[in-house]
Ligand SMILES: Cc1cc2nc3c(=O)[nH]c(=O)nc-3n(C[C@H](O)[C@H](O)[C@H](O)COP(=O)(O)OP(=O)(O)OC[C@H]3O[C@@H](n4cnc5c(N)ncnc54)[C@H](O)[C@@H]3O)c2cc1C
């Protein structure tokens with residue numbers, strides 16, 4: 001089985017979010033980048049398929065040279081080789097088109113992407129990729145088993161989960177639950193040394209057009225101070241929620 | 249030319265999010281001088297959509313669509329949008345809608361923007377405001393394709409009754425082959441889900457163990473609320489994964505979010521900050537959550553919550 005794990009390169013979850021150039025660009029100053037958490041779950045599941053079922057695992061990112069340390073980290077965790085499509089990721093559709101080209105030319109059976117990137121939260125690349133390549137698609141995937149070309153997946157739904165039967169070629173949008181938290185791997189020294197020797201191939205984009213463009217950014221209005229209520233004055237809390245906030 | 253809306257239903261009844269999406273579409277339709285066409289799938293109350301601004305409903309009833317299937321549903325909506333010549337298509341931000349929207353976008357060659365919180369600020373270029381960086385910012389985003397697909401964030405626009413009525417027509421699209429079949433569904437019946445709830449009561453590690461979740465459950469029951477939890481609580485197996493909210497869990501955009509024994513880590517806040525009113529109960533006055541809250545009680549959940557639950561019960565009985 002040939003697996004491709006899509007890796008989105010995102011600001012660490014603790015990052016302060018600021019903008020520059022008249023609020024038209026994300027301010028990368030002082031921001032630490034990481035593998036998108038949803039993709040980290042997927043990469044870990046891919047390692048399981050590699051170790052238990054002899055799958056090969058490549059990772060891919062659509063982005064500029066600044067994303068290479070993130071791809072190297074994925075190699076250090078255990079991916080066999082990495083691909084970087086050399087173009088800025090500005091729009092989900094354009095990214096999906098570039099990825100579709102990689103998937104088709106590489107003949108991948110299983111594409112593991114994440115539920116959403118935690119930066120732009122588009123939640124669209126995996127679904128679009130499946131539609132562009134004609135593969136089956138399971139979103140919000142929290143469990144995946146593959147046997148030959150058949151697959152069983154678990155999808156989180158509002159208020160529970162469902163189990164589905166499907167087959168390869170398959171794209172999933174993975175998330176927390178796909179593997180146990182404790183199975184997530186931190187690259188060790190040996191992994192980091194090996195990663196330096198693994199191939200990281202840079203390929204040129206097909207030049208897919210973006211369909212959407214962020215023209216400006218805003219931050220939410222600052223929040224007023226919290227109103228504290230004494231623990232022995234619960235009536236006051238109910239009064240505030242009813243008469244002031246009007247939510248009960 | 250009308251604006252097409254996918255209106256979701258469950259067990260034959262339209263969901264609240266369906267009325268919100270129609271209200272949203274109506275606001276755009278008025279500006280564009282056109283009408284709103286809603287698509288329902290196996291819903292029995294399709295006519296009620298007129299009250300929120302739909303002028304026409306394409307009602308599908310087909311046993312093959314009883315269970316949600318992203319590919320089949322996307323294909324049905326694609327056929328409806330093409331029949332109506334719709335240039336703007338509106339869906340919600342439920343898990344199901346987010347599943348089908350990217351497929352529909354490719355089918356319609358439509359630019360898709362999810363998590364949209366306001367009606368378009370401009371029709372040309374078509375510009376919508378969406379959340380980004382998990383609610384830490386908003387991005388004003390232009391859609392430059394001929395057909396535009398908008399995913400409306402739950403509870404962001406609200407319900408607007410316009411008192412109109414809709415003509416309901418049967419719609420019989422062809423059903424696509426789908427390579428994904430549902431084998432089993434594991435869902436607690438009759439429980440309000442986080443996505444559909446107006447109020448969410450959420451518990452953190454401060455509750456000490458799963459045996460104490462009766463506190464959260466009872467309070468939620470009185471309020472008709474959904475229950476949720478912080479990430480460590482689901483990692484520890486105290487509650488199911490599907491209750492975990494935050495940046496790596498489910499997003500919460502309710503009218504009222506009550507956080508009990510949750511410290512308010514940045515990853516937790518990111519996922520729930522779209523909620524309108526936040527109440528925090530925590531023993532530690534320095535807990536970061538108080539900075540993000542509207543109302544707070546510095547106190548012990550084991551003392552405060554039972555009293556709050558009893559008093560709310562009495563309040564509800566009086567105001568019923
Ligand atoms: C990549 C990444 C992603 C993450 N994603 C998420 C996410 O999506 N969602 C999420 O929730 N977390 C997430 N986290 C974890 C997050 O950083 C925090 O660790 C977590 O939110 C803390 O959970 P908690 O508040 O329940 O527990 P704690 O931080 O242990 O807080 C418990 C709180 O309970 C209070 N308390 C104790 N006893 C009582 C009492 N008797 N009555 C009232 N209050 C009491 C304490 O004062 C304390 O404030 C993520 C972390 C990382 C690194």
Ligand SMILES: Nc1ncnc2c1ncn2[C@@H]1O[C@H](COP(=O)(O)O)[C@@H](O)[C@H]1O
Nearest residue numbers: 006062089113114116117122123124125
């Ligand atoms: N630039 C990118 N390069 C590679 N994969 C990506 C990229 N952007 C998004 N993805 C994948 O698509 C998933 C969903 O991203 P999004 O649709 O942007 O929210 C991510 O979790 C990644 O797996």
